[in-house]
Amino acid sequence: MTRAAPTRRRSPRGGGEQLREDIVEAVKQLLRETDDVDAISIRAVAQRVGVTAPSIYLHFADKEALLDAVVADVFAGLDAAISAATARSTTPVACVLAQGLAYVQFAVDHREHYRVALMQPSNDTAVVDDVLRDCAFAYLHRAVEECIEGGFFADTDPLPIALELWSAAHGVASLVIAKPQLPWGDVEAFARSALNAALLGHLVDGLFDEDDDYAAVAAWARKRRNALR
């Protein structure tokens, strides 16, 4: 393997910004191609950008800072996807479903990006996580609030519900990514079904006696199922 000739033009004064962006983009490219965080080395990244390894350190303090920047970039992409799904929705419950589907779609479309950002030991600083909390998750939190305000969900604290719904979407996304050989069928249909169940669960939450091992809801469901037949 021959080293790539550094064809890149030198940046104008104070113009390292372009190289910085290129470096982050190169990491994302390598993640996409190799599906393996361990393939990310300073040398590999530098070569991909067309620059020598020490140049990376002009823009990032160390490798961890570089990966933090990549994670922040991934969060921004996730945020954009969920923001778009939110804008497309009309009712709050449908909005939560759309957000969940967009989330899973983003994750499986960018599996290694998702893995680095959300399935990895968090070397990410509080700052990086704040990006997530203030953006992508904020949309979900707001939509849950609207579900409560609209009387769709019981009138309780929206935060745990939002976290539960996030867990539901994350569960589908991360298990599909970690174990792709399991019989998922069509992933979007699977995700829709799983998210639908979680949503239905919250819609009917608190409407049945909860200390009876589901006997009350089961009896009700059985009766209704027979009536529908």
Next chain:
Amino acid sequence: MTRAAPTRRRSPRGGGEQLREDIVEAVKQLLRETDDVDAISIRAVAQRVGVTAPSIYLHFADKEALLDAVVADVFAGLDAAISAATARSTTPVACVLAQGLAYVQFAVDHREHYRVALMQPSNDTAVVDDVLRDCAFAYLHRAVEECIEGGFFADTDPLPIALELWSAAHGVASLVIAKPQLPWGDVEAFARSALNAALLGHLVDGLFDEDDDYAAVAAWARKRRNALR
């Protein structure tokens, strides 16, 4: 750091079995102590066992084979936890909930073991995954079948439902592990609530018009909520 003196007694003929088990146990110990897969090196494992590095290769073809053995061992532990939860349960729906709680409990009690086994790129061979499918997951699959046979769930294919419930439990477990600083509150209570929602969702699945953006179920729930008030 001085190298540990190899105090270990030589195994009797054909008695490498003991060392093999000790090696797997040492890996699990290191994972527990460091919370970091990258801390697992052949040398570190050998030192922990009290043996030199090449000895490892008498029992495992290479590092990947060693990690596969560890994953299989973790799956066995998970299997035992879920088996115990299953035995404790009386009704099938309560059984699914108990299995899910046991699953999450096991995961957070053995976070790095869980990470290696279920949040990591699967270098595990099909053989290793079969252990999971034939043991831990089989209990869930069976319990879902019983939910259907008992008329608790709609009469459909149990496999996707089991996978969805697995995703729900995995979602809680893996997100709590990956982002422990989020406001989870009591993890068991959180898991119970999330699993409860998924279960409720499947209990009432198919009982409402599904092409109306949840309008039918929402109207029904609102009425019932008012009646209960």
Next chain:
DNA sequence: TGTACATCAGTGAACGCGCGTTCACTGATGTAC
């Protein structure tokens, strides 16, 4: 317009390190006679 100079983005070579793995070996264990 032309020249001397300061700046600083990027270079090239090297550092020390820990890794997975190999190989010829040693010496305690167990066996055959």
Next chain:
DNA sequence: TGTACATCAGTGAACGCGCGTTCACTGATGTAC
């Protein structure tokens, strides 16, 4: 019971490698006069 020998679990030293990071440098860019 005693001795010679085969076995093979575990050793010690070494291999080549790629890694993150450093440091003194170079030379194109832009500026001051």
